[in-house]
Amino acid sequence: MKFDGFDSSRPLDLVLLGRAAIDLNPLDYYKTLAESTTYRKYLGGSPANIAVGLSRLQKKVGFIGKISDDRFGDFVEDTFRQEGVEISHLTRCKNGEKLGLTFTEILSEHESSILMYRHAIADLQLEAEDIDEAYIKSAKALLISGTSLAASPSREAALKAVMLAKKTQTPIIFDIDYRAYNWKNPDEIAVYYSLVAQESTVIIGSREEYDLTQRLLAPGLDDRETARFWCAKKAAIVVIKHGKQGSTAYTCQGDSFSIKPFPVKALKSFGGGDGYASAFLYGLFENWPLRDCLELGSASASMLVKSHGCSADMPSLETIRTFIAESKAEYGEDVCF
């Protein structure tokens, strides 16, 4: 099965809307955050990571977001420019709001946690007036990252982007992206996530994120019922991730393709989702069979969990293909199926 719903005449492949932040990952890992003393700074924020990942896969990517008007905002701009991400719609806060900081705790290869500093946060200051119809229309698809819906004015900006995407026949990709910070209550999560999910052509999320989204409209669905539910709205593809148990993509024709992770010695348990999303979406833009999109996504995800960073360790297509070939040589052709 292939997805060929993108308008190839549009100059950008994907515009992503959401947070750009900073990851601070400990160099002295396998300790608690209280014990770690030394950190490496990376561009962070799930949509920013995905933007870098797709750009490194040679896709043309733009970003709609709000950043702090300080040196950390400069760092985000400089990094996006170095990575070839189009940032004409990445704007600065005017009232001193700060860039999000994510301190990660890497306790073991299987146990990590993230501590997010998101008070008076810059990315949630994105405003409806920052959203431009022509910019959205210049892209084959718009990706909405769920955390952008957590508070106003970013919430209204994201919903305006969804409206304009519908108006301009721009497919919406919804990366549910649940982070507990900034959300007030489960009802708000369900209301705003389902508002976007029901307009989306492609939905990507973990089982927990779908449960949060469906909590009011359709609680208690299993994976196949979940896929059927969103395909009955506008979804063509529903991807449900289950961490190191792997993931499954469901289509509106009733097909499904499951994939396991590629075997790796993980360094951390996070970062896989953004590597997965960027490589999976690359395959979709290349009009690959869904099975091949999943394989590339799963391979990239595995490469990310064995890396120290996220955005900085997003792989090129060549390195992912080499990783897949080496994995198949060592574990067999069907290593991840």
Ligand SMILES: Nc1ncnc2c1ncn2[C@@H]1O[C@H](COP(=O)(O)OP(=O)(O)OP(=O)(O)O)[C@@H](O)[C@H]1O
């Ligand atoms: N320990 C692991 N080893 C290999 N691959 C992994 C591991 N953990 C996760 N992955 C890969 O990463 C993909 C996404 O991971 P997960 O389901 O945790 O999504 P996520 O919560 O969005 O990730 P993130 O932590 O980046 O937010 C998985 O489907 C799997 O392919």
Ligand SMILES: O=C(O)C[C@@H](O)[C@H](O)C(=O)CO
């Ligand atoms: O999404 C975030 O804000 C945190 C990310 O930057 C971090 O790299 C991570 O947890 C990736 O899944």
